[in-house]
Amino acid sequence: MIISLLRRIKNKIYRTLAEKKVQQNLYVSKGNTLFVDISEVYYQDHKTGIQRVVRSVMQEMQSMTDMKYTIVPVVVTDQDGYWDCRLADNPELRPVPKGTDIFFGLDLSGRVTHAYQNGLFNEWNQIGVKFYFVIYDILPLYHPQWWPDLTYDHHHAWFVNVLSMSDKLICISQSVQNSVRQWIKDNNPKVKPGQTIDWFHLGSDIKNSQPSKGLPDNYQDVLAQLDSSKSFLMVGTIEPRKGHRQAFEAFKELWAAGHDYTLVIVGKEGWLVEDLVSEMREFQQTSNKLVLLQGISDEYLEAIYEHSNCLLIPSEGEGFGLPIFEASYYEMPIIARDIEVFREVAGEHAFYFDNVKDPSALSKCILEWAAGNDKGTTPDSKLIKSLTWKESTNVLTTKLGLK
Numbered sequence: 001m002i003i004s005l006l007r008r009i010k011n012k013i014y015r016t017l018a019e020k021k022v023q024q025n026l027y028v029s030k031g032n033t034l035f036v037d038i039s040e041v042y043y044q045d046h047k048t049g050i051q052r053v054v055r056s057v058m059q060e061m062q063s064m065t066d067m068k069y070t071i072v073p074v075v076v077t078d079q080d081g082y083w084d085c086r087l088a089d090n091p092e093l094r095p096v097p098k099g100t101d102i103f104f105g106l107d108l109s110g111r112v113t114h115a116y117q118n119g120l121f122n123e124w125n126q127i128g129v130k131f132y133f134v135i136y137d138i139l140p141l142y143h144p145q146w147w148p149d150l151t152y153d154h155h156h157a158w159f160v161n162v163l164s165m166s167d168k169l170i171c172i173s174q175s176v177q178n179s180v181r182q183w184i185k186d187n188n189p190k191v192k193p194g195q196t197i198d199w200f201h202l203g204s205d206i207k208n209s210q211p212s213k214g215l216p217d218n219y220q221d222v223l224a225q226l227d228s229s230k231s232f233l234m235v236g237t238i239e240p241r242k243g244h245r246q247a248f249e250a251f252k253e254l255w256a257a258g259h260d261y262t263l264v265i266v267g268k269e270g271w272l273v274e275d276l277v278s279e280m281r282e283f284q285q286t287s288n289k290l291v292l293l294q295g296i297s298d299e300y301l302e303a304i305y306e307h308s309n310c311l312l313i314p315s316e317g318e319g320f321g322l323p324i325f326e327a328s329y330y331e332m333p334i335i336a337r338d339i340e341v342f343r344e345v346a347g348e349h350a351f352y353f354d355n356v357k358d359p360s361a362l363s364k365c366i367l368e369w370a371a372g373n374d375k376g377t378t379p380d381s382k383l384i385k386s387l388t389w390k391e392s393t394n395v396l397t398t399k400l401g402l403k
Contacts, residue, residue: 025092025093025094026093026094026095026096027072027087027090027093027094027095027096028096029070029072029095029096029097029098029101030070031069031070032068032069032070032100032101032102033069033070033072033095033097033098033101033102034061034067034069034070034071034072034101034102034104034402035072035073035074035085035095035097035101035102035103035104036058036061036071036072036073036074036104036106037073037074037075037076037103037104037105037106037107037109037112038054038058038073038074038075038088038106038107039075039076039077039107039109039111039112040054040107040108040109040111041054041055041107042073042075042088043075048237049236049320049322050107050108050136052209052322053106053134053136053172053202053322054106054107055209055210056203056208056209056210056389056392056393057106057389057392057393057396058071058073058106059208059209059210059389060203060208060389060390060392060393060394061393061397064393064394064397064403066403067397067402067403068402068403069101069102069402072087072095073087073088073089074086074087074088074095075087075088075091075111076109076111076112076114076115076120077091077111078111078114078115082118083111083114083115083118083120084115084120085115085120097124097127097129098127098129099127099128099129100128101129101130102129102130102131102132102402103121103124103129103130103131103132104132104133104400105131105132105133105134105162105166106134108134108136110154110157110158113157113158113161113162113165116161116165117161121165125165130167130168131165131166131167131168131192132166132167132168132169132170132400133162133166133168133169133170134169134170134171134172135162135169135170135171135172135176135180135319136172136176136319136320137172137176137179137317137318137319138155138159138176138179138180138183139241139317139318139319140152140155140156141155141156141159141183142179142183142317143241143316143317145240146239146240146241146272146316146317147271147272148271148272159183160189160190163184163189163190163191163192163195164189164190164191164192165192166192166195167192167194167195167196168195168196168197168198168400169195169196169197169198170197170198170199170200170396170399170400171197171198171199171200171319172199172200172201172202172319172320173199173201173319173320173341173344173345174199174344175319175340175341175344176199176319176320176341177197177198177199178340180197181197198399198400200392200395200396200399201320201325201345201387201392201395202320202322202325202387202389202392203325203386203387203388203389203390203391203392203393204322204325204326204328204329204386204387204388204389205329205388205389206298206301206302206326206329207302208388208389208390209298209389211297211298211299211302212297212298212299213297213298213299214297214299214300215297215299215300215303216296216300219300219303222291222293222304223303223304223307225262225288225291226262226264226291226304226307226308227307228262229260229261229262229289230260230261230262230309230310230370231261231262231263231264231307231308231309231310232251232261232262232263232264232308232309232310232311232312232335232366233264233266233304233305233308233310233311233312233327233332234247234263234264234265234266234267234311234312234313234314235266235267235301235311235313235323235326236266236267236313236315236323237267237268237269237270238265238267238268238269238270238273238276238277239270239271239272239273240271240272240273241315241316241317242267242314242315242316243313243314243315243316243337244265244273244276244314245273245276246314246357246358246359246362247263247312247314247359247362248263248276248279248280248283248290249359250359250360250362250363250366251263251289251290251363252283252359253359253360253363254363254366254367255287255289259367261289261366262288262289262290262291263289263290263291263312264291264293264304264308265280265290265291265292265293266293266294266296266301266304267293267294268294268295269294280292305326305327305330305332306330308332309332309333309373310332310333310334310335310369310373311323311324311326311327311332311333311334311335311381312335312336312366313334313335313336313337313342314335314336314337314353314362315337315339316337316339316355317339318339318341318342319341320341320345321336321341321342321345321346324336324342324345324346324350324381324384325345325384325386325387327381328346328349328381328382328384328386329386331381331382332381333351333369333373333378333379333380333381334346334349334350334351334379334381335350335351335352335353335365335366335369336350336351336352336353337352337353337355338352338353338354338355339355345384346381346384347383347384347385348379349379349380349381349382349383349384350379350381350384351365351368351369351372351378351379353365
């Protein structure tokens with residue numbers, strides 16, 4: 001308690017001194033302003049699903065002509081030894097809000113809650129600025145075993161602070177909304193009076209997500225490999241909850257039985273998967289049936305979607321499952337684990353397998369799908385009601401009352 005108080009005092013002193021030094025470098029909002037936090041994308045764009053959401057929504061909001069608010073992207077920084085908020089387009093400028101303005105936590109960033117704990121937003125609160133946050137998921141609170149040590153503690157601290165400071169939460173699915181409400185009911189945290197919780201769905205058109213460009217020298221060889229056999233695509237960071245271990249073991253069963261299938265995994269190596277990634281790389285030395293692609297551009301990912309036969313999404317937990325919408329956009333069939341959020345997003349237009357970890361259950365499902373696909377009897381992903389990023393952002397801004 002004393003340490004926390006001392007940190008706040010130090011932060012206030014540093015910020016006061018800094019304000020005197022740069023008192024001319026202020027951005028005073030005119031009219032209604034929406035200050036959008038993009039801190040993680042700004043400092044270290046990991047090019048994950050969340051970063052794609054941030055880039056896409058920012059691009060669409062800035063192109064809208066019917067917004068009641070001026071869009072100003074901001075970042076939260078502790079570069080000079082104290083927490084501060086600066087304009088992303090001009091880090092020399094510090095925003096000075098009015099009571100009619102809104103701070104919108106579009107990015108997932110612990111910086112905001114650290115700054116909040118150290119008193120950065122006290123004045124914003126006092127003059128009536130509203131705080132809105134996107135909630136992508138709270139899976140670390142329910143399944144800490146899927147993450148490295150301390151992830152639960154960090155996510156818990158972030159979420160508790162968000163609950164205490166937010167006027168509105170907007171979740172990326174009804175499933176996430178349900179889990180947030182249940183967690184609040186079960187844990188009785190401090191919640192800002194009058195807080196509302198809503199949801200929206202994400203977009204799917206990669207072309208309108210500020211896509212990265214670039215193709216490797218061997219990309220045509222990889223695409224030819226996908227075209228030469230029935231290929232199954234997984235998209236997402238390699239981490240425990242994503243089901244890569246089960247998928248790899250299932251395909252080893254299928255390959256051992258003589259099935260000419262290719263498994264394509266697009267995603268960087270995450271955490272707690274060192275042994276799995278090592279095994280997959282070793283397997284690649286003797287077989288071209290497993291394709292591992294890490295750090296590829298969005299341009300290359302689009303080509304992979306276009307040349308693959310089926311999306312495989314065996315994740316045990318997601319906030320949304322963006323590859324489902326992307327696969328639908330490319331009219332690609334889908335095999336998915338039977339969990340709540342995938343049913344919400346894909347409905348009856350995906351081929352589901354039971355939520356078990358047995359590789360044989362998955363390999364059996366893949367064979368059933370392949371047989372049905374040859375007969376034209378498998379679910380049609382084109383019937384999924386996917387959204388463009390423009391449509392998704394329109395729903396988001398409407399539900400937040402920004403239009």
